[in-house]
Amino acid sequence: MSKTFAAIAALGLVATAAPAVAQEGANIIVTYDDLDLDTAKGQKELDRRIEKAARQVCGLDRQRTGTRIRDPKATECLAYARNSTREYVAAAVVSAGKGG
Template identity: 50%
Template structure:
């Protein structure tokens, strides 16, 4: 299983710089979204959810059970938390005009 998100490498828009990418990093493209709208933010939330599920193998079936491992669940929660924090900083920078 992959370790929780070390760095979130996102495709930057509006001149925002992305964190450095490592072997265990997650990339969530958002260049095509208008994050100033509710629709754009909902689309980003869906992308974060899908990317975190894949990154943490949350939906991967394991032999003998359909229940995700506790490690996968923790990874998923932490990955989503970090991704949302990262994008919140980007949105704040855009609002200020950075």
């Protein structure tokens, strides 16, 4: 298994699911080849990187002028991104445990 998630693979789908929020075809590369996914610390860091990428793709890292209220579509996009990456992360952790 590659040591990167291309746009967290699923985040490319987020652009289709929420085009008003995620830029169409938006991709962010999340690497984890420097992390030891056999440890809680390594897994936590991977989760942090994925969260940062998802927030960026979904537009939660941008200031909205005139309001402090979070865009509901951006929140939906973020939830979708989190859920859709779980199986990729789980596979990477299992693979790391097998020396892969």
